[in-house]
Amino acid sequence: MNVILLVIMGLLYDNAILAAGRYIGEGSILQNLNYVRFWLHALFTPLLVVFAWNTLKQANIKWTNYRWLYYGVILCTVSLIMIELITEVFGxxxxxKREYGVLSxxxxxxxxxxxxxxxxVTAVLLVASIFVWVKQKWIWFFIGTVLMIVGSAAIPPIDSGAVTNLFELILITFLLLTKAYQNKRKDGLKF
Incomplete structure (x- = not known):
């Protein structure tokens, strides 16, 4: 479940570079810092598949105990990393570009x-959230995922690129709440 911390680190780095762009200014330093943004996105975002699988394990979904599924999750995660590297990062x-006052x-x-x-990754999160909702009556994982989908698909009425980041923050918040909820259930505490 702690792989989410790597995803959060990637998002923090992404937003820090976007915020610092106007102060760093155009040039090779900012360009290289932005290359790292793409690499971190490719390496860390697919880890949400591992997170989703673990939420299913925490919910005591029986078929998550199969060893082949564990290896399938790892293979899927590595494949998604490779797909992102090949299609978005390599070359x-x-x-x-200056957009809404942000230089990046x-x-x-x-x-x-x-x-x-x-x-x-979003499809995996959505499916896992439905299972967690049904099994543990925890709807917030599902709501966070749906909000991310709707927020990413909708055209924002705001002149800012930060709207996407807001929906990423909402998703991460709901994932962290799910992690906390499941940890408390495992420890026998009320949430």
């Missing part, structure tokens, strides 16, 4: 739609 070319470096060629890795 990455960045250019400076973005991909030169913008792909249409969200990356396949994000779609698959």
């Amino acid at each position: 990455l070319s960045l250019e400076a 470096y973005h991909k030169v060629e913008m792909s249409s739609g969200p990356p396949i890795m994000i779609l698959l």
